[in-house]
Amino acid sequence: MDQFLSEKMSRIDSSPIRKAFELAATLKNPINLSIGQPHFPCPENILDAMDKAARDGKTSYTLSAGIPILREAIAEKYRSFNKISNAEPKNVLITSGVSSALLLLFNAFLDPADTCLIISPYFLMYPSMIRFNGGNVITLDENFSESDLEELKNKKIKFIIYSSPSNPSGKILTLNQLKALANFAENSGAIIISDEIYELFDYDNNFLSIGSFYDKVITLSGFSKSYNMTGLRLASILAPESIITALTTLQQYTIVCAPSVVQYAGLEALKTDMTSYIYDYREKRDFVFDSLKEKYTLTKSQGAFYYFLKIPGNDEEFIKKAILEHSLILVPGYIFHPTHNYVRISFATEWDQLKAGVSALLRMV
Amino acid sequence: MDQFLSEKMSRIDSSPIRKAFELAATLKNPINLSIGQPHFPCPENILDAMDKAARDGKTSYTLSAGIPILREAIAEKYRSFNKISNAEPKNVLITSGVSSALLLLFNAFLDPADTCLIISPYFLMYPSMIRFNGGNVITLDENFSESDLEELKNKKIKFIIYSSPSNPSGKILTLNQLKALANFAENSGAIIISDEIYELFDYDNNFLSIGSFYDKVITLSGFSKSYNMTGLRLASILAPESIITALTTLQQYTIVCAPSVVQYAGLEALKTDMTSYIYDYREKRDFVFDSLKEKYTLTKSQGAFYYFLKIPGNDEEFIKKAILEHSLILVPGYIFHPTHNYVRISFATEWDQLKAGVSALLRMV
DSSP states (O other), X not given: OGGGSOGGGGGOOOOHHHHHHHHHTTSSSOEXXXXXXXXXXXXXXXXXXXXHHXXXXXXXXXXXXXXXXXXXXXXXXXXXXXOOTTXXXXXXXXXXXXXXXXXXXXXXXXXXXXXXXXXXXXXTHHHHHHXXXXXXXXXXXXXXXXXXXXXXXXXXXXXXXXXXXXXXXXXXXXXXXXXXXXXXXXXHOOEEEEEOTTTTOBTTSOOOOGGGTOOSEEEEEESTTTTTOTTTOOEEEEOOHHHHHHHHHHHHTTTOSSOHHHHHHHHHHTTOOOHHHHHHHHHHHHHHHHHHTTTSOOOOOOBTTEEEEEOSSOHXXXXXXXXXXXXXXXXXXXXXXXXXXXXXXXXXXXXXXXXXXXXXXXXXX | OGGGXXXXXXXXXXXXXHHHHHHHTTSSSOEEOOOOSOSSOOOHHHHHHHHXXXXXXXXXXXXXXXXXXXXXXXXXXXXXXXXXXXXXXXXXXXXXXXXXXXXXXXXXXXXXXXXXXXXXXXXXXXXXHHHHTTOEEEEEETTOOHHHHHTTTTSOOSEEEEESSOTTTOOOXXXXXXXXXXXXXXXXXXXXXXXXXXXXXXXXXXXXXXXXXXXXXXXXXXXHXXXXXXXTXXXXXXXXXXXXXXXXXXXXXXXXXXXXXXXXXHHHHTTXXXXXXXXXXXXXXHHHHHHHTTTSOOOOOOBTTEEEEEOSSOHHHHHHHHHHHHOEEOEEGGGGSSSSSEEEEEOOSOHHHHXXXXXXXXXXX
């Protein structure tokens, strides 16, 4: 029945990240540095809140935009943590993970042939979902300066999208870069989508929400990475009210609502201190840098829990060698970037795994 | 920022069902016969299973197609309950509610200008999502005969979609009707989407899965209605393997996976006997029919938990009068059907509510 596939299905392919994930399941004792989620457990108080909601009968549909008490708490989080002073509950839509947020956004706002600017290297879902919805993609390196943006000023750009802290590089965009993006957006009419799902993983206090000084922004935040709730599917979108209204309408016809009991878990998550986990990841971030810097050319990761590592030779061959000779699972760089000279390492794992992985990487060059 | 909306957003509007739901929240003591979900609680053993999964650390991403043990259990349910003898785990995709299943299907298989046949009256999401994805809609009354289908044989139809038991009418398609649809599909190349989310609500043992005798079918089943898990977002799709493969790829880029802990809850749900609840709804189904039949023209509902009631005059005026004069909340028929002579009544409620609602309806004519 393949002949029934829509034309746009030819624009996406099975996620190579997921392939690595599934490959991991087939190796006996793999060293797995490929996983894009924390290794620590979801804190018990969050699970308690989820269970309490279920026992209280909160298993029915919620309002499409989310339960009012969580929209309120998230708005407060945007004001206090992200310094977005005008964030109100009416500016918040609760949805089922950042990937669902992207689905809503690109369906609600993208027309065929619209162009989107993606800061590169990028989360692989951005170009896939943009192309799936008929849009075009141009990219700009994450180390861009204001003058690089100047060269794009004659392009008609609908969205500018990035993750900061970045998956896959750990780069956090600087204040000057964010200001340049805001200026460019203001002058061109482009809308900025700032994916801040890794906001808590900020090791040197560099992270800044662009929404704290510019307001034509759609900010995406998740609970998945911060609290190891990746499988529970909860995220939020902060945007001007007219955008939230449109996205809520589309959510009614697609996602319907984020999982009800998980919304109550999210309320508890916002009260949970994750500092000790972040400290652990900072140590791991330092360890990887200090261990690899002699043998690899690499920039110190500032956030998230990744390194985007330049390697000698081709990424797919490197990945294959890592698996076959070292039982080491990595993610090839080409899915984040249109070249073949990088691999992504995740340091969101136990020390013994990380040390074994780093040791294998040192033996590989 | 409304000028940024995609063209296709003009094809959907805020769900009137949801509006009724939100209006209900504003009345002081409404009699609410508008809600499309069961009034009974989700059974405790299902909540126990969900909590146990959370405590066991199952808060991370699952495989995109769903946890293997649930795919296996659902395949077994399709074989034993639905009598679909060739149902295997590879034919099952677990997703986040039937609405997400529709999202995946219409994105993966619908090209602009494709035509879909909807059995009418219909669940309002079908035409909305088909049109959103660029498709055209034709309808056929649920009391169709083989000769009615004959008249459509020169139309090129991609999908035939219906819910049986039906939301909003409670109609269950007969074996002869299903056979006629299968013949039509076989001859025309159309694919049948059989939405069986109300399969458990079958009061006179009339329900039959078309997949039990015809195999080019996509069967949709949910946990929402059967176990009051509407807010937990869990459903399954049964289809030929090539279709499941395509839908799984698209799910990776959109939904990612159904909520992890809810998948474990689903496993327990399949072992849970809901007979006593179904008996309760059968009594209520009978009560509504016996009470209203003298004053209204109505067909006895066979399944789901609705009546599609023919009313004198216009549905929107009737609805307004019901709210203002009787604090009674109903759903206008026009959202299920292109006429204005019906309202939908849900009998999924407590006896006192149902009796008060029926009493108000008797006073209204």
